[in-house]
Amino acid sequence: MMMMMRRRNLEFYSSNKTLIPKLFFLLFFSSSSAFPIRSHLIIYAGCSNEKYQPNSQFESNFNSLLSSIASSSSQMTYNSFAIGNDSSNTIQxxxxxxxxxxxxxxxxxxxxxxxxxxxxxxxxLACPFSYGATLQLEGCYVRYEHFDFLGKLDTSVKFKKCSASSSNDVEFFRRRDDVLADMQAGAGAGNGFRVSSSGLVQGFAQCLGDLSSQDCSSCLADCVGKLKSLCGSAAAADVFLGQCYARYWASGFYPNSSVSPSDDQAGKTVAIIIGVVAALAILVVLLSVCRRAMAS
Known part of the structure; x- marks a missing residue:
């Protein structure tokens, strides 16, 4: 088995997936040094339609990948991997x-x-036996595929959320546009992540791992444009593209203290939904295996 860890030259390419929007909770902050988030909360998940068979080579490599990701995350906040991609070994x-x-x-x-x-x-649980899956949590992101998506450009919209409340205040729009412009320029020229604020408007933006400054700026320009066009005058908005995302909100719009009981209950609902979906998917795969065994 061959494994390569890549830290550079990565972009994002999306496969044909079924997106599973999840209940979305945000706990925002007024400074980057104190952000009381619950990073495990799910924003969205996407699953490929193709399923792999239990005890297959892919499942073995999949388990190795997840183990490598978990291990690597204790040392660095970004990494990419390729396992079993030796072109001289057909089985692998x-x-x-x-x-x-x-x-x-x-x-x-x-x-x-x-x-x-x-x-x-x-x-x-979100994508049992799937050949490809994407999971965006509040604080982190995980993706795997059966094909090599590393280095493929994708700026399509993966998820968006616009607040129900809106603003007609000219000053709000000026502040919002200042924040978005600063995030776009700052993330592109820096390390791919930027926190910004102007008056009562706050926000942050991030590009995927190893995008160049130029590509990061280009992705965020597209993201900011979509954010404005899709969410209009919303008091708060989030848009996630394949390679980057941008978010803004009016100060005080999101709670920044402890999570309310309703949030906890909603989190339990998400877990229940995932569990039910996982159980059904596993049942379908097992039935498929049994039918094949009986037919042989």
């Missing part, structure tokens, strides 16, 4: 898997590792 190639993870730019390594390990444990 059938089980080839490519993956990556990334944490939000303001998370400490220890918090990143906790988030990634949580994501690794949940991706099984």
């Amino acid at each position: 190639l059938e089980g080839a898997i490519f993956g990556l993870y990334q944490c939000r730019g303001d998370l400490a390594t220890i918090d990143c590792s906790k988030c990634i390990r949580n994501g690794v444990s949940q991706i099984h």
